[in-house]
Amino acid sequence: xxxxxxxxxxxxxxxxxxYGIFSAFTDSHWNAEVYTEGATWTIRNVLSHLVTSERGLxxxxxxxxxxxxGSSVAFSIDRYNASMQARTKELSPEExxxxxxxxxxxxxxxxxxxxxxxxxIRGRHPFLGLTTIREMIKMLYIHNQxxxxxxxxxxx
Numbered sequence: 393x394x395x396x397x398x399x400x401x402x403x404x405x406x407x408x409x410x411y412g413i414f415s416a417f418t419d420s421h422w423n424a425e426v427y428t429e430g431a432t433w434t435i436r437n438v439l440s441h442l443v444t445s446e447r448g449l450x451x452x453x454x455x456x457x458x459x460x461x462g463s464s465v466a467f468s469i470d471r472y473n474a475s476m477q478a479r480t481k482e483l484s485p486e487e488x489x490x491x492x493x494x495x496x497x498x499x500x501x502x503x504x505x506x507x508x509x510x511x512x513i514r515g516r517h518p519f520l521g522l523t524t525i526r527e528m529i530k531m532l533y534i535h536n537q538x539x540x541x542x543x544x545x546x547x548x
Contacts, residue, residue: 395511399529400504406533407496410540414439414489422485426546430470435546436485437477438539443491444476446532450499452518453528457506462515469518503529
């Protein structure tokens with residue numbers, strides 16, 4: 393199996409797991425507070441973040457693949473996240489779940505369309521800094537796992 397196929401499969405399996413977890417939440421879960429430093433984020437906010445960050449990152453990855461530098465050094469993750477939270481505040485958990493499924497499918501399709509040399513292309517990721525597209529793709533599923541770990545602490 394090629395590395396691209398492995399990355400796409402990992403995105404698929406991890407995405408299905410995360411979708412299943414969020415799908416099982418009841419109304420009472422959605423407002424559970426996960427992060428309270430700075431802006432308070434509930435489980436619903438975390439799902440919104442997973443959707444909007446991945447959507448933006450896939451666009452960034454393609455820009456890098458096409459020869460762009462990637463994220464600006466001046467880019468503020470906090471400002472981006474706050475603006476995306478404001479933009480999605482009216483969406484229901486069900487709408488966010490559908491968007492998550494859609495954006496993850498786009499990520500899988502984009503990854504599957506890469507060539508092996510594409511994985512070595514370097515650009516600036518907003519969190520990782522200067523790195524390869526390979527590492528950026530891996531961060532997509534690590535990012536979800538990190539937030540899931542934090543949610544599990546709250547839900548115990």
